[in-house]
């Protein structure tokens with residue numbers, strides 16, 4: 001389960017990635033942040049951002065709130 | 076703004092080759108009649124059409140009667156896919172294709188699936204290169220009628236292992252269709268294909284001319300309502316002046332292709348290196364070595380692709396983007412998606428015979444400031 005959720009539904013790329021990037025330095029290392037994003041680009045861009053920034057992409061889930069992407073702060 | 080505009084979107088449409096312009100103007104006077112008729116004017120038109128076909132066949136390394144001129148690269152691709160499937164319907168109804176085909180091929184595949192057929196997409200790696208193991212498995216499956224592989228990606232430039240893919244198809248008797256729109260007139264064509272398509276405005280010919288080549292012995296059946304013209308492969312009268320211009324410019328482009336490819340590949344190398352070094356948080360995508368000579372793609376983190384296109388346009392640079400932030404489409408480029416690379420802030424730069432070193436230098440000089448400006452505006456600096 002995620003430790004916190006950021007709701008980026010209705011936002012177009014690159015806003016969900018920017019929201020994740022803004023939040024990450026504010027949470028303790030190890031925290032899992034879930035990004036809710038219905039823009040299809042998020043499915044590509046959130047994992048790509050994790051790769052570029054050395055954060056851990058845990059995977060995506062498609063729940064009642066729509067597509068969601070879990071990221072763990074690793075550093 | 077005083078500097079002249081710099082056009083860097085040849086992969087969409089290259090500026091018309093001077094030879095194409097000349098041939099087009101001459102053929103407007105000489106080639107307006109219907110080549111199918113029996114009077115003098117028609118015979119002249121027929122001679123022009125035959126000569127255009129001979130010249131094109133020679134460049135492609137095929138027989139003249141294997142080549143048909145279509146109304147666009149898109150209709151050629153539709154015909155290649157649907158005709159290749161129709162011709163082999165006794166053997167099966169599966170289309171195998173790479174995940175990075177042009178939308179023309181994917182839309183034909185959707186039509187096939189809508190009519191009850193099957194389509195199987197084969198993945199690519201992070202560099203945009205076909206997964207050959209998955210491809211071999213896919214074409215080996217029972218009921219495969221046709222396989223489709225782009226010769227080189229129109230979005231990221233990665234050259235595909237066509238010879239190896241063709242060998243896997245040959246092993247199991249599946250014909251291979253190659254979409255060679257970005258290769259014809261620029262680089263040597265791979266061997267082993269049964270059906271090939273291309274598009275004249277990619278090599279400096281006029282827009283609205285496609286090529287469909289079907290090798291002898293290929294089971295291919297026209298998916299269109301019957302029409303005798305162009306060996307029955309594509310209906311309707313050809314736009315003869317445009318076809319004449321396409322053939323003339325193809326010959327001219329092919330004659331210079333090796334030298335041009337070397338010149339443009341050096342400029343693309345420079346773009347790849349300088350963009351990576353001078354624009355922070357950028358991902359230059361596609362294979363750095365096994366790639367088209369004239370095309371390079373990169374994505375800028377946190378930047379809206381449409382805003383970037385407009386900012387570049389205001390400074391006189393015309394480029395293309397695979398980002399979905401562009402309002403014309405809701406989905407990111409399926410090619411970038413298949414590769415798993417950043418899709419927003421995406422720019423494709425593609426060069427042509429009129430592109431100078433100074434053009435590329437000006438682009439490289441201005442780009443970092445333009446990207447930095449957009450990031451500052453969006454408040455994402457330092458993220």
Ligand SMILES: Cc1ncc(COP(=O)(O)O)c(C=O)c1O
Nearest residue numbers: 147148149177229254256257274
């Ligand atoms: C690889 C590829 N295939 C097909 C096409 C379609 O060609 P046309 O623009 O002539 O319809 C294009 C151009 O958009 C292309 O790049």
